[in-house]
Every structure is written in structure tokens, then in C-alpha cells.
Amino acid sequence: MKRSIKEVEMLLLQINEHHPLIDELLQDERKGVQAAVKKWERNLEQTRLLQQKYDEMQKYEKKYRREGFDFIAGVDEVGRGPLAGPVVAAAVILPDDFYLPGIDDSKKLSERKREEYYQKIMQSAVAAEVGIIEPDEIDQINILEASKKAMLTAVAALKTSPDFLLVDAVKLHTPYPYEAIIKGDAKSISIAAASIVAKVTRDRIMMEYDKEFPRYSFAKNMGYGTKEHLEAINIYGILPIHRKSFAPVRSHI
Known part of the structure; x- marks a missing residue:
């Protein structure tokens, strides 16, 4: 008696490498079975x-664990380009056995x-913290320095002290050895x-601001200078969370 299509699909869910069952199913001429096998093959390739x-x-x-560093913190920031809201950095120390296939640059997810x-x-x-620099301070020290300060703030807040930093592109003045990696x-x-x-x-911060200032569509644009955001500035003016040193905002002061 042949297995039902549903049974075939359930069996394939339990197989994560080539198996004698696959050879058997490839001989089954039913379209549903062939479709299930092709889907399994695609998923297997994606997993690989x-x-x-x-x-x-x-x-x-x-590389750095081989050199004797145990607590390696990854450091990155987001929010350099927006016209409104803070710049936010994070520092994260992952355990040796951390496994999360699919992890990537947040912009790609x-x-x-x-x-x-x-x-x-x-x-x-092992530890994860953020550093947040608000628009007023961004205006005072410039966005690059604010980004660096956010990174250093996040690192300083870590409950477990790192012994090495992997930093996205930016060079930092820090007591810890580090490597700045482009992209x-x-x-x-x-x-x-x-x-x-x-x-x-x-x-999440910008979504809260969206509730407070719904006319600016911050939940959609996250503070970036989209057409609707610029139109809102033209109509309603600038807010305390706008970066007054940024050109499109500065012209409205």
C-alpha cells in the first residue's frame, strides 16, 4: 500500500540528509510526491x-578565540542617516556554542x-547592552562622534567585560584590543x-514616537527623510526629536 502524500511530507520533515527513502520516492510517479521531494531538496540546499x-x-x-580571547564583543550601530530620533549602538558577546543559521546584517532581514x-x-x-545618543547630543558633537560614543557606551555597559571587540567599520579609542571590519x-x-x-x-523607539507624533509616520520611515516625512516637516514643522544639524531640518529652524 502506497503512502499518502501527507505521510510522505511528514516523513520528509524528519530527514535532513540523503536517505534510501528518497530513492524510493523518486520512483513514485504521483505529482504530489514529486513536488514534496523537490521541496525537500530545495530546503536541504537552503539549509546547506x-x-x-x-x-x-x-x-x-x-581566529581570536585561537589567540586566547574568550569574551569577544560584536559592536555595531544603526541610525546615522535619519533626520529624527537617536543613534543606537549595541555590544553583544555570544557564547562559543551559539548557533543561529540565517543571522545576517539586520538590513537584509x-x-x-x-x-x-x-x-x-x-x-x-553572555552579555548584550545598548548605547543611545539623543538628537540634541548628535547636534552638539556630530553624527560620527555620536555613533562612536553610542558604541563605547554599549561596550562599557556590558555586565561581562569583553577582552576583544569586533567593530563594524568604525575605529574607536578604547582600552580593549579590537578589529574594525568593513561591512x-x-x-x-x-x-x-x-x-x-x-x-x-x-x-521600537521610533514606533513609540509614531504614537506621540502620528503625522510624521515614524513607524514607516523610522526617522529617515522620506517624501512623506519631509512633507510633514513642511506642514507641521520640526519636533524636539529632529536633528537640527541635518540640512533638511536646519532649513526649518
Whole structure:
């Protein structure tokens, strides 16, 4: 008696490598079975690619652990470009056995994936903290210095002191040895984790501002200078959370 299509699908869910069952199913001419096998093959290939990418993104962590560093903190910031809201940085120390295939630069992930990964990172991290620099201070010290200060604030807040930092691109004045990695949020799992924590934190802040200032659509634009945001500034003026040193805002002072 042949297995039902549903039974075939359930069996395939339990197989994560080539198995004699696959050879058997390939002889089954039913379209539903062939579709199920093709889906299984696609999922298997996707899993393989994610594993490969994850292995590549552990390169820096493995290198520095071999050199004797135990607590490696990934550091990243988000929110340099927006016209409104803070710049937010995160510092995250992951355990040696952390495993989250699919982790990547937060900008490459959907909102749902970012939230899912954020929860997993916060549950598993040895330590994770954020640094937040508000618009007034951004205006005083400039956005680059504010970004650096946010990073250093996040690192200083870590409950477990790091012994090495992996930083996304920026060079820092810090007592800890570090490496600045261009596009590090796509090359290091620790920096990618920090980018996700920083992005989710900042997005939540902007969603709260959206409730307070609904005319500016902050839940959609996150403070960036979109057409609707610029139109709102033209009509309603600037807010205390706007960065007055940024050109499109400065012209409305």
C-alpha cells in the first residue's frame, strides 16, 4: 500500500540528509510526491547554504578565540542617516556554542526575522547592552562622534567585560584590543547580532514616537527623510526629536 502524500511530507520533515527513502520516492510517479521531494531538496540546499554562510561568518570569532580571547564583543550601530530620533549602538558577546543559521546584517532581514533573532540573541548572549545618543547630543558633537560614543557606551555597559571587540567599520579609542571590519555586520556573527539588537531597539523607539507624533509616520520611515516625512516637516514643522544639524531640518529652524 502506497503512502499518502501527507505521510510522505511528514516523513520528509524528519530527514535532513540523503536517505534510501528518497530513492524510493523518486520512483513514485504521483505529482504530489514529486513536488514534496523537490521541496525537500530545495530546503536541504537552503539549509546547506545557510550553514556555509554561518561557518564563514565565524571566521573572526574563531581566529581570536585561537589567540586566547574568550569574551569577544560584536559592536555595531544603526541610525546615522535619519533626520529624527537617536543613534543606537549595541555590544553583544555570544557564547562559543551559539548557533543561529540565517543571522545576517539586520538590513537584509525582514522585520519578523529581526524580532525572532533578537529574542534568540538576547536569550543566549553572555552579555548584550545598548548605547543611545539623543538628537540634541548628535547636534552638539556630530553624527560620527555620536555613533562612536553610542558604541563605547554599549561596550562599557556590558555586565561581562569583553577582552576583544569586533567593530563594524568604525575605529574607536578604547582600552580593549579590537578589529574594525568593513561591512562587518555581514561577515561576523557577533557584529550581525549587535546590528540586530541595535536595529530592533531603535525601531521600537521610533514606533513609540509614531504614537506621540502620528503625522510624521515614524513607524514607516523610522526617522529617515522620506517624501512623506519631509512633507510633514513642511506642514507641521520640526519636533524636539529632529536633528537640527541635518540640512533638511536646519532649513526649518
